[in-house]
Amino acid sequence: MGTIKKPGIYIEEKNAFPNSVVEVPSAIPAFIGYTAKSPPNQHGRISSFSEYEKFFGGPPSRLFRLCGHREESRQLEPASAAKESTNKKEVNESIGEINGYSLTRVGPEYWLYAAIRLFFRNGGGTCHIVSVGDYKDTEKIQAASLLEGLEALEKEMEPTLVLIPDAVSLDSPEVFYSLCRRMIAHCGKMRKRMAILDVYQGYSALQLPLGGKSVVDRFREEVGSESLSYAAAYYPWLETAILAESELSFQNLTDGSLDLLVEMICEELSLTEHPKNESKNEAVRKERMLSLVNQLPDYTATTCKSWKDNPDNTGKTSPEDMHLSLLSLSSGYKALIRYLQKYLNQQPPSAAMAGIYTMVDSMRGAWMAPSNYSLSSVIAPSVPISTEQQAYLNTPLDGKAVNAIRSFRGEGVLVWGARTLDGNSEDWRYISARRMTMVLEQSMLLATKAYTFEPNQARTWISIKSMLENFLIQLWKKGALAGASPAEAFSVSVGLGETMTVADSENGILRVRALVALSRPAEFIEISFEQSMQKA
Template sequence: MASTYATPGVYINGASAQAASVVAVATAVPAFIGYTPRAVYQGQSCYNQAVKVSSFAEFQACFMLDNPPPPADPARQYSPQYYLVAQKGQPASGDYLVIDGVYYAVLPDPATLYYLYNSIRLFYQNGGGDAYIVAVGPYGPPSKQPVSDPAAQWVNPNVQLADLQRGLATLLNQPEPTLYICPEATLLAGADNATLMQGMLLQAEEMGTALCVFDIIGGANPDPVRYTQDIQAFRNNTGNNGLNYGTCYYPFIGTTIMQQGDIDFTNLFGGDIAQLAALINPPAAPNAAVATLLGLIEKPPANPMSNSQLQDALLNACPLYGQIVKHVLACANMLPASGAMAGVYTLSDNTHGVWNAPANMSIVGAVSLPINLSDPQQANLNVDPVSGKSINAIRLFSGQGILVWGARTLDGNSQDWRYVPVRRTVTFLEQSIKLATRAFVFEPNNANTWGAVKTMITSFLTDIWKQGGLQGAAPADAFQVSVGLGSSMTADDLLNGYLGVTVEVAVARPAEFIVITFQQQQAASV
């Protein structure tokens, strides 16, 4: 500023725009990849584009229909189809109900199953904020038949590996997302699922900005005994690269996302009222009220009742129909945990910081689990001495509800990258410092620049240490920053235009095992 001004007025002094501090990057910005009924942004199709949304309302505006037709059209909006299939005995896994002494398995038409929509709802229900949506295509046609075996893997023929890979590739130009989530990957065949997961891990490792959150095929209806085969298949399918950029949660979670109004008779037997009538209005026990309502559905009058009105009337007229809807709704609400975990990550980061383990936290909307894991069962998930690929359990605890009970990456054998908060904290520090030091590109590679860079990074890390993100009694114990000739650079580096910075941090690790030792003390003698 000049020492004197001779003329009254307003004066503007230009100042250097060079960054003087590190601005922390966002830590919980998931990128969801999957199928949506539509994809329109600013009046143009945005399929296979990464679109940023900040609320569920924005997601609906871009990816859901404004005025969807009746639910009988699964190609237009999410409307899963379910069948009740008679069984010879009680099914070993999956949901079922007993009608007149016969076991009926509740089985989906796999071609109508999609998880992205409800996963986004779970994300925002659990505290989600900004997110990227990569819609890879619309819903496909139904197959008009259920899966053949209650224990069989659900494979949606409309979910294609090439579509999801193309969606993943669009994120190569998006450094902001910090989580990669593809809930519909579990609807692929095993080999395709393996290819996709390995591609996600490889891309995450190359970019160094995101953590992949996986689900396990079979997590929706695990066999009480043979579920370990699903676990082993997942471990085999993830490969050996980029494991510290991946994490997994098991099993699926039973939610309350879809309510009774989201399921009606059009979701049963592909809309075939005759098959429904055989169960709720059999010749051996006819129900006149039910017969009348079914007739109104099959042959609507001039002024027809709405589907919701017919649904309410059927529920009142036939208790058995209410049981069927209840079981179908429970199946439709069994969802991959990855969407909910993205919300849990966001809530944990906003409340405590990215260095806090997103564990020992409840999942909003989760009311049941398809399998209740015990301590010994989780031990085999948490620690695998052969592959080291840890799987985080979601468990039910008496008096506490359903909790996330694990915070490990797939790189369980690594001392450095075993824990999710360690991996995410280091990524957060790397990206924040990387963006801040861009202001020094083309600056003179001399002591003044070195001092400015060191001061900037030291100030940033000191602030992180004060918040509890780094361990140590003093900043000197928590981190070290070296910049300059003889410490982080050589004379050749100067000649080649390299400014080297070495940052060492002591990241706080979660207390995963709390060991309390009890010892009897002998009574003191008089």
């Protein structure tokens, strides 16, 4: 109270409680990649998929080309077989065959749009988007552009997770893993975020001929050895259901492919019985099919986009009706659309895991392991993993654990691993331990900033100690800290003779030590059975 200068009654308010520590958000992912459009500052904070589409635009073109008719007519190969045969998923590589026609992806393969979709399907919330360019100005995925996005993220304090979904489209494993090392170094430097990594070509199987290296072996060799506790990796890729069949049609083929599509459908018609032996319904079906395919070569991308405004379309079937009719009449066309859907729905798992991290943190907290949770909009892992392979992934000699995603009968697709890449460290083996430590460090750091330039004396020390102890006891009550009592769960020390010397005090240094017993997941549960003697 100021100096009293006149008679009267004065009220003085005193703080009955010390300052409190506010727990920082623990699951705010930052996605770096290419978008349909870029905001002026190329960065945005969103909380829903509709906001993403509003500010960053829609999906990439998803264009494919039919080519290379062969003499022998073959049915569509399974997606996994086609990809394993080439052992790569790159631009302009054949991705499979249908009825003897080769199917090729046209243009760069962008993953960010589908990743955001998968993120929100699995419980995702607030996240940051860093756009490094738009689709129309990009001929291929550039590692330099993605690195620029990572460097721009250093100015943002809120994100706690880092993902680069488009990285799996880089030209080679060497370039991909170079970027992974930069991601891990970035997180180690910031000390407040983790990287969620995919395995390059993670749709490939672990079993290889004698002497070969699996994609996981290559990952472990190339990912580096620094700051590994700030990263977690997941294998294999996922067969998802985020892209519906209704989102695909002949409009996803290049204009030059429509003639080949007509040829393929006409060949399909020639495989039916002779007209004189056909039923009336079959003849009608054939006649309708031929009338449709005669129109199909006239459909260009421009025609489909401006159908209602184009006066030349009078009397022609609309693109939507054409698509539905072809689906109902042509088994080859239907197989083509389903194959494209299966191919595009094969996704790296990092975005789904970011959603799981967010969901777990909102339900329980960062101290919970993001494991033993089922993945939404996921049909199956791209590669089934056995119990023996799980051991190989989880406990390698070098400690670089890769968390498995497995399918269990009656339970769905589950995340079945909770380790960082620093698996040989007793302190930082588990994702939950690393993330909870980051939450504690950042929360305490921000809270004690209020005491900067306060007198370095006992009153200040007691206030800080009281504030931190109140914060930690609340976390202990929630189950974030181990121990039967607060005394077993944590201790806070500050002051002369405990954490500081007289020289520290005179030099304006205030040292605080907090010891915490973090709870760790029950990764291995052992149940012992013994037979007892008969009592009666």
